[in-house]
Amino acid sequence: MDERWIFWLEDVGAEANNLVGKKCANLGELTRAGFRVPPGYALAVSAYQRFMEETGAREEARKYLAGFKADPDDVGATQEFESVSRLLRALVEAREMPREMAETIRDYYTRLCERVGTPELSVATRSAGPVSHPGQYESYLHVRGADAVIQHIKRVWSSTFNTRSLIARARLGLPLEYDPIGVAVLTMVDARAAGVMFTLDPANGDPSKVLIEGSWGLGEAVVSGSVTPDRYKVDKVTLEIEEKIVSRKSVEFAYNPASRCMEYREISPAKRDEPCLEDEEIVELARLAKRIEAHFGRPQDIEWSIARDAPFPENVFLVQTRPETVWSKRSKSVLGRKSGFDLLFERAMARVRVS
Numbered sequence: 001m002d003e004r005w006i007f008w009l010e011d012v013g014a015e016a017n018n019l020v021g022k023k024c025a026n027l028g029e030l031t032r033a034g035f036r037v038p039p040g041y042a043l044a045v046s047a048y049q050r051f052m053e054e055t056g057a058r059e060e061a062r063k064y065l066a067g068f069k070a071d072p073d074d075v076g077a078t079q080e081f082e083s084v085s086r087l088l089r090a091l092v093e094a095r096e097m098p099r100e101m102a103e104t105i106r107d108y109y110t111r112l113c114e115r116v117g118t119p120e121l122s123v124a125t126r127s128a129g130p131v132s133h134p135g136q137y138e139s140y141l142h143v144r145g146a147d148a149v150i151q152h153i154k155r156v157w158s159s160t161f162n163t164r165s166l167i168a169r170a171r172l173g174l175p176l177e178y179d180p181i182g183v184a185v186l187t188m189v190d191a192r193a194a195g196v197m198f199t200l201d202p203a204n205g206d207p208s209k210v211l212i213e214g215s216w217g218l219g220e221a222v223v224s225g226s227v228t229p230d231r232y233k234v235d236k237v238t239l240e241i242e243e244k245i246v247s248r249k250s251v252e253f254a255y256n257p258a259s260r261c262m263e264y265r266e267i268s269p270a271k272r273d274e275p276c277l278e279d280e281e282i283v284e285l286a287r288l289a290k291r292i293e294a295h296f297g298r299p300q301d302i303e304w305s306i307a308r309d310a311p312f313p314e315n316v317f318l319v320q321t322r323p324e325t326v327w328s329k330r331s332k333s334v335l336g337r338k339s340g341f342d343l344l345f346e347r348a349m350a351r352v353r354v355s
Helices: 014-020 022-032 045-054 057-065 075-094 099-116 146-161 163-172 279-296 326-330 340-354
Strands: 006-008 040-043 122-128 140-144 182-187 191-198 209-216 230-235 241-245 251-256 261-266 300-307 316-323
Touching (some): 014 022, 022 122, 022 182, 022 316, 045 057, 045 146, 057 075, 146 163, 146 182, 191 279, 209 279, 230 279, 241 279, 279 316
Antiparallel strands (some): 040 182, 122 182, 191 209, 230 241, 251 261, 300 316
């Protein structure tokens, strides 16, 4: 396969959704537009295709699945999907990466370490599907060393055979043995705090607000619902903080250097009731949210991290953005005419531009 299958983030943009997956394409678009994104690179969807074909994994998976007939709508068949998932994932992860692919991935990792100025960098390997399926595939954090990066890229690819993905494809009548995705390899942010933000109020769809949710440690604690996050509401035009709800945060998701594992750990009692963000960080996040929404031309669902030791505002990083879906879907009327939400969003964006 002669086509290029690996890219620095700044080499791809929104036009590359089908090439590298939406997550990588959006991160590349943010990088190109001058937003602060952790340095990294993207493996194209074709890298998955090449690996599966050259190693024979796709053909072996096809043969194994030839007689598989479990009903995805039958709750009793879940164990059958779990059993085949374990076998297929082990099949993929046991395959050796083709030599030329492995050498290229190692080279990019080495060059990424040089860019950041660290001899052995911690990275995240994150899934990036051509079509958004939040939470369906898997990501791995604090991966260190070129060999570990290669192994965890394979683990991301093997997550296309996790139980929920197999059931989802079976319900849609799609082939079970093949589901190409891209992979993002991103420098880890040593996060003091992290979370999500929406360029509208998700409670009522008000497009004149930015809603920020965050907690201590990495953002997985917020995204997974493992903690009740702090919540901040900001006026999109004036950047005034209108609402601050500080929750009790008893745990954080963080890396344990001793065990080299990600884990939930207790937060000191004195810190549990403190806000995870300073006011200047809240305003900076809202300002970035406005710019991102204007750049993409529609409401966004954004993930962010605040680096522990960097000075403000260089400590504010963006680690993902995607279109907001709940209120955007509601905005489509049956006859295709502009809904009240569409008009509100246009008016809000006009106010933002004027301000």
